[in-house]
Amino acid sequence: MTAVAPPGQAGVPQPRTPQTGTSQPPAGPEARQATQRRRRPRAAGTPAILRLLLIALTAGSVAWGVVGAWAVSQHASAADQVVTAIEPLSLDAQQMYRSLSDADVTATTSFLAGPPEPLGVRQHFEADIARAAADLAALRNSRAVAGSSPTAARIDAALAAISASLPVYTGYVTQAKTYSSLGYPLTGGSFMQVASEEMHLHLLPAARSVYAQVNAALAAESAQATGLPWIVVAVGLALAVGIALVRTQRWLRRRTHRTVNYGLLTATLAVAISAIWMVTAFAIARSDFEQGLGHGSSPAEALAQAGISAQQARGDEVLNLISRSGSTSFQQDFTAMRTRIGPGPGSLLDTAGASSPAGTSARAVAAAGHDASAWYAVASRVFKLDLASNYAAETQLVIGTGPGSSSRGFTRLESDIGRAIGADQIVFHQHATAGRGAFANLEAAVIVAALLMAAGAAWGLSRRLAEYR
Amino acid sequence: MQIRRVASDCRTLLTASVIVALTLLAGCTTRGSSGTQAGVPAAAAGIGAGDRSGPGPGHIPSRPAQTAVSLSETGSTLLYPLFGDWASAYHHQFPNVSFTTAATGSGTGIAEASAGTADIGASDAFLSSGNLVANPGLLNIPLAIAAQQVNYNLPGLGPGVHVRLNGAVLAQIYRGQITTWNDRAIAKLNPGVSLPGIKIVPLHRAESSGDTFLFSSYLSTDDPLWNSTIGYGTTVAWPHAARARAEEGNDGMLAGCTAIPGCIAYIGISYLSQALKAGLGEAELQNAAGQFTLPAGPSLRAAVASFVPATPANETISMVNGPARTGYPIVNYEYAIVASRQRSAAKARDVKAFLHWAITAGNSARYLDRVRFEPLPAAVSSLADAQIARIR
Numbered sequence A: 001m002t003a004v005a006p007p008g009q010a011g012v013p014q015p016r017t018p019q020t021g022t023s024q025p026p027a028g029p030e031a032r033q034a035t036q037r038r039r040r041p042r043a044a045g046t047p048a049i050l051r052l053l054l055i056a057l058t059a060g061s062v063a064w065g066v067v068g069a070w071a072v073s074q075h076a077s078a079a080d081q082v083v084t085a086i087e088p089l090s091l092d093a094q095q096m097y098r099s100l101s102d103a104d105v106t107a108t109t110s111f112l113a114g115p116p117e118p119l120g121v122r123q124h125f126e127a128d129i130a131r132a133a134a135d136l137a138a139l140r141n142s143r144a145v146a147g148s149s150p151t152a153a154r155i156d157a158a159l160a161a162i163s164a165s166l167p168v169y170t171g172y173v174t175q176a177k178t179y180s181s182l183g184y185p186l187t188g189g190s191f192m193q194v195a196s197e198e199m200h201l202h203l204l205p206a207a208r209s210v211y212a213q214v215n216a217a218l219a220a221e222s223a224q225a226t227g228l229p230w231i232v233v234a235v236g237l238a239l240a241v242g243i244a245l246v247r248t249q250r251w252l253r254r255r256t257h258r259t260v261n262y263g264l265l266t267a268t269l270a271v272a273i274s275a276i277w278m279v280t281a282f283a284i285a286r287s288d289f290e291q292g293l294g295h296g297s298s299p300a301e302a303l304a305q306a307g308i309s310a311q312q313a314r315g316d317e318v319l320n321l322i323s324r325s326g327s328t329s330f331q332q333d334f335t336a337m338r339t340r341i342g343p344g345p346g347s348l349l350d351t352a353g354a355s356s357p358a359g360t361s362a363r364a365v366a367a368a369g370h371d372a373s374a375w376y377a378v379a380s381r382v383f384k385l386d387l388a389s390n391y392a393a394e395t396q397l398v399i400g401t402g403p404g405s406s407s408r409g410f411t412r413l414e415s416d417i418g419r420a421i422g423a424d425q426i427v428f429h430q431h432a433t434a435g436r437g438a439f440a441n442l443e444a445a446v447i448v449a450a451l452l453m454a455a456g457a458a459w460g461l462s463r464r465l466a467e468y469r
Numbered sequence B: 001m002q003i004r005r006v007a008s009d010c011r012t013l014l015t016a017s018v019i020v021a022l023t024l025l026a027g028c029t030t031r032g033s034s035g036t037q038a039g040v041p042a043a044a045a046g047i048g049a050g051d052r053s054g055p056g057p058g059h060i061p062s063r064p065a066q067t068a069v070s071l072s073e074t075g076s077t078l079l080y081p082l083f084g085d086w087a088s089a090y091h092h093q094f095p096n097v098s099f100t101t102a103a104t105g106s107g108t109g110i111a112e113a114s115a116g117t118a119d120i121g122a123s124d125a126f127l128s129s130g131n132l133v134a135n136p137g138l139l140n141i142p143l144a145i146a147a148q149q150v151n152y153n154l155p156g157l158g159p160g161v162h163v164r165l166n167g168a169v170l171a172q173i174y175r176g177q178i179t180t181w182n183d184r185a186i187a188k189l190n191p192g193v194s195l196p197g198i199k200i201v202p203l204h205r206a207e208s209s210g211d212t213f214l215f216s217s218y219l220s221t222d223d224p225l226w227n228s229t230i231g232y233g234t235t236v237a238w239p240h241a242a243r244a245r246a247e248e249g250n251d252g253m254l255a256g257c258t259a260i261p262g263c264i265a266y267i268g269i270s271y272l273s274q275a276l277k278a279g280l281g282e283a284e285l286q287n288a289a290g291q292f293t294l295p296a297g298p299s300l301r302a303a304v305a306s307f308v309p310a311t312p313a314n315e316t317i318s319m320v321n322g323p324a325r326t327g328y329p330i331v332n333y334e335y336a337i338v339a340s341r342q343r344s345a346a347k348a349r350d351v352k353a354f355l356h357w358a359i360t361a362g363n364s365a366r367y368l369d370r371v372r373f374e375p376l377p378a379a380v381s382s383l384a385d386a387q388i389a390r391i392r
Helices: A029-113 A119-141 A150-181 A185-225 A229-256 A262-323 A329-341 A348-355 A360-387 A391-399 A406-437 A442-466 B002-029 B080-093 B106-115 B129-134 B167-175 B184-189 B210-222 B224-229 B249-259 B269-277 B297-305 B345-359 B365-371 B378-389
Strands: B069-075 B097-103 B120-123 B138-152 B201-205 B245-247 B263-268 B284-286 B331-339
Touching (some): A029 A229, A029 A262, A119 A150, A185 A406, A262 A442, A329 A348, B069 B345, B138 B249, B167 B184, B210 B224, B210 B263, B245 B249, B269 B365, B345 B378
16 A cells, blocks of 8 residues: 555556557647647546546456367367267267177178077177167167257167167077078078068168267267367457457556556466466367367277178078079178178278278287288189089088188278277277366456456556545 | 247258258268158159049059150060060050060069160079179069979970979989989879889989079978078089980970980970970979979969068068969969169150050950960969059
8 A cells, every 4th residue: 555656656647649659748838838738638538548548458367268268168078078078979879880790790691591590699699689779778768969960860860760670680680580490491591682682781781870960969079079169269359358458557557657557467368377287288189079070980990890891791691591592792792892801902991991090900900001912812712612512511610710711801901800800999999088077167267357357457547546536 | 048049040040051061961972861661743644534543642654655666675585485475465555665675584584674675575584682682673563473393304204194293303313313314203293194114314404593493492492401402593503313414404404305205304484385295294283282293374363362462562571482372383473573763754654554455355365375484373463463552
C-alpha cells in the first residue's frame, strides 16, 4: 500500500499521448492551453480505459480458460475414445472376421478328412464359433461408434445380418456332419458347400464390412484427437490475450513509470506457459497417433486382409476337393488370392512389410512371405493332382499334416500373420496410449492458468485504478 | 457439463462426416458383395394381369410381356430334348416369345449364364461353391427330377429280366477285378438268373461329365476302396480294366454299348427309352437300404422325398444313395442356372415367367414322360419359386 502514489504525481497523466508514446509536448502558451484542454478528458478517461482493460483482460482470460479447456477436453476425449473404446472394438471386429473365416476352413477340412471328427478339431471349430458369437455380442452392445451416425447404421445392419446368418451357417455344418456320419457323404458334402457359401456370400462380407467401418471410425477418431481447427482457435485466442497483456503492461509502464506490474506479469507468464504446454502436447499426440496408425494400425489391417485371403485360398483348396465339379473356378480364385496376399509388388504382405516397425513385426512379415511362397508351391502340386483326377494323393496333400503338406504350409503362414498382427497392435496401442497421455493434466493446467490470469489482471489493474479514487 | 455436451455433439457431427467420407472411399475398394436378401422391388415385374405374389417380397409374373420376347437356353444334353418341347409349347402358348436352345454341355451352360451370353444355362449339377464365390449372383433352380441308369448289352437274357448290381460290384467291374458276367459276385446278387460267361466291357465317359460325377459318387458311397483310391468327380482317374473303353457323350455311350455285346454303361435317364429300344438291358441298382430298384417314377420320387425336408434354400443338394427304402440310388435335380440380376426389368420378367411356367405347366407328364423325368415335389417347387422371385 505504501507504494501507492498520490494522484497528481505518478498517477497524473504525463504530457504524452499513450497512442503514439513518442510525440513531444508542444511548446508555447497556446500549445499548453491546447494540451490542457486535451488533458482534462484524458485525466477522466484513464480510469475508464483501465476499467475497460480490466474487464477485457479478465474476460479474455476466462475465454482462454473456457476455449482452451474445451479444445483440450475434445482432443483428450477423442484420444481416450480411441484407446478405450474403438481400438478394442476394432480388435473385436477383426477377431470376429478371422474366427468366422477360420471356422469355415476348420469345418471343411475336417469334413474332407471324414468321420469320425477328431475331438480337437470339433473343439477348434466350436471355439471359433463361440469367439465369433462373443465378438458379435460385444460389437452389438457397444455404443462406441456414435449411435445415430450412418456408420453406426451400417455397422448395425451388418451385425444384424451376421446374427441372422450365423445359426443358418452352423445349421448347415451340422447337417453336413450328420449326413456324413450317417453314411451319406455326398449329401453331407453338398451341405458343406452350402454352409461354405453361406459363409462366403453372407457372413464374411458382413464381417468385412463391420471391420472396415470400425476401422474407418478408428481413423476418424484418431484424426479428431489431433485434428487442427479447435487447437488453432484456442492457440489464436491465447496469442491474442498474451499480446493484449504485453501491450497493456507497456502502456501502463509509460503511463505510470512503474516498471513491473506483478499481476499482469503473472497473467502473461500463465498464458505463455499454458499455451506452449498445449502446443507441445498437441504436437506429441499428433506424432504419436500418426506413428500408431502408420506403423501399427495400417500394417495390422493389411495383414488381417492377408490372413482372410489366405483362409479363402485354403478354402479353395479344400472345397475344390469336396465339390470336384470339374470347374477351374477354385483354382482361379486361389491364384487371385495368392496375388493379393503376396509376396510381390503391391501385395498385402509387401504393403504390411513396408510399414511394419522393425523388430518382431517385420521379422514375422518376412517369415510370412517365405512361408506363403512355400505353401503356394505345395498348392500348385495340389491343383496338378486335381487336374489328373488323382483325388487320393490330392486329399493326402491337402489334409495331411506332415512336413510338406498344404495344411502345414497354411498353418505356418497363418501363425506368422497372427504374430505380426499382434506385434502391430501393440505398436498401435503404445502410441495411442502415449498420445492420450500427452493431454494428461493439460485441461486442469489451462483452467488454473486462466484463473491465475484473470486474478493477476484484475489485481494488477485494480491497483492502478485505485490510484484514481 | 454443458460445454462437454456441446463438445460431444460437435465431435459426433465431425466424426460422422469424416467417417462418411472414409466409408465412401472404402466402398470403392471392397470386393463386390452380393445382395443377400430377397429384397426384390415389385416394380421389376408383376405388372401384367393375373400376376400373383411369389413367396417373399418378389413377384412372379404368370405370363411374359406382350411385346416380342426372345429367350436363349444352352447347356445340358440331358435337358436339351425337354427344353425343345418346352420351347415349342411355350411359343405356342405365347407366340410373341421366341426361344433358342442348344445342347452344349452343363459346363458351357453355367459359363454362358454367368457371362450373361445366355438367359438360362441348363445343368445336370448344382453350381460349385467356386462358381458361386466367383459369381455370387447366380442361382441354381431345379426344373425336374432326373436319374441315371446302368445299361448293359446281354442279348441272351430273357425279357423282363433285370440284372441286379450294386456300387461295390460295379466298382470291382470298373477296377477290372470282375471281368465276366457270370462272376460269382454278380451271380450272388442275381440268384436264379442264368448269366452268360461273356467278357464285361466297361464304358466310361471320355470327357468331363456330370454323369461321371453321379456314377462315381454312387461307387464311392458304396465301396470304401473306390472312395479312397479313385473317388468321385466330373472326371476320375479310371483304374486300368482290360476291356474298358471311353466314349463321348451319352450318344457315344449308347452307340458303343449297342455295338459291343457284354458292355456295361452308365447313361442319363432321358436316353432310357432309346436304350431299351436298342435292345439294351436296364440294371436294378441296390440302394443304401439294401433294396434293388429300377429307375421309374415311384422309385425316383421316393428317393427325392427323403431329402425334401432338408433341402436348403438355394436347393443345392446331392441325393446320391440316399436313405429312402424304396428309392432309386442315382437321382439328381436338373437345374436352370440363372443370373439373379438380369440386364433389364423386361428380361427379368420374361425369364421369371418362363421358369415359373417350366416348374408348373412344364412339369406335367405331357413333357416329362418322354425323357422319363419326374415332376418336382411341391415343397421343392416352392423353394424354386422363392428363388425365381429373387430374379430382377
